[in-house]
Amino acid sequence: MTDQYVLASSSPRRRELMQQIGLSFIVDPADIDESRRRGESPQALVRRLAVSKALTVAKRYSRRTVIGADTIVVQGDAVLGKPGTEQRAAAMLAQLSGNSHDVYTALAVWDGAKERGLVRVAAARVTFRTLTQDEILTYVHTGEPLDKAGAYAIQGRAGEWVTRLVGDKETVIGLPTAALQTLLQHIARSEGR
Numbered sequence: 001m002t003d004q005y006v007l008a009s010s011s012p013r014r015r016e017l018m019q020q021i022g023l024s025f026i027v028d029p030a031d032i033d034e035s036r037r038r039g040e041s042p043q044a045l046v047r048r049l050a051v052s053k054a055l056t057v058a059k060r061y062s063r064r065t066v067i068g069a070d071t072i073v074v075q076g077d078a079v080l081g082k083p084g085t086e087q088r089a090a091a092m093l094a095q096l097s098g099n100s101h102d103v104y105t106a107l108a109v110w111d112g113a114k115e116r117g118l119v120r121v122a123a124a125r126v127t128f129r130t131l132t133q134d135e136i137l138t139y140v141h142t143g144e145p146l147d148k149a150g151a152y153a154i155q156g157r158a159g160e161w162v163t164r165l166v167g168d169k170e171t172v173i174g175l176p177t178a179a180l181q182t183l184l185q186h187i188a189r190s191e192g193r
């Protein structure tokens with residue numbers, strides 16, 4: 001049997017969550033520019049990036065269902081993506097320390113056979129206790145934050161800092177599986193063009 005879906009993501013967390021719910025899929029990441037456009041709201045940004053990942057990869061396949069996702073952390077006016085460097089990671093964590101922030105994950109599903117797509121943005125709110133400079137630096141040196149939006153992994157050591165979580169932990173990790181299953185069911189039941 002051929003794999004049913006194409007996951008347009010390089011994220012090992014997304015792959016694991018897809019496996020956990022028993023979906024059969026191949027992985028083919030999209031490499032897109034993730035910068036925010038001037039005046040773009042966080043929800044519009046995360047939605048556009050998930051759609052762009054799904055559609056970029058959909059061009060490589062005909063008649064397959066492709067899944068794209070994007071996760072951002074938002075505090076006040078700041079959108080925190082992946083820090084990339086230890087310095088930026090430390091600055092992001094100092095900003096999140098002792099505060100609440102929002103996490104948005106967008107899921108985009110494109111059905112190449114039907115030429116139809118669906119998108120959904122899920123939100124969660126996370127509160128961190130106050131972190132010492134020592135804790136931040138020790139964490140940054142583990143390397144865990146570098147490829148994570150907002151410079152932390154709730155499923156990793158940073159999970160200990162969370163004093164409150166409103167919403168689904170999977171939204172924070174980067175792939176809310178219940179929402180994904182609902183989208184896949186809707187697209188499977190929908191009429192083609």
Ligand SMILES: Cc1cn([C@H]2C[C@H](O)[C@@H](COP(=O)(O)OP(=O)(O)OP(=O)(O)O)O2)c(=O)[nH]c1=O
Nearest residue numbers: 009010011070071148149152153154172173174
């Ligand atoms: C906040 C948070 C983010 N993350 C991860 C999820 C995503 O992999 C990453 C956000 O970056 P994304 O750009 O959404 O994803 P990615 O670059 O890892 O993969 P791709 O673009 O190929 O799909 O941060 C966690 O694993 N745990 C967390 O607690």
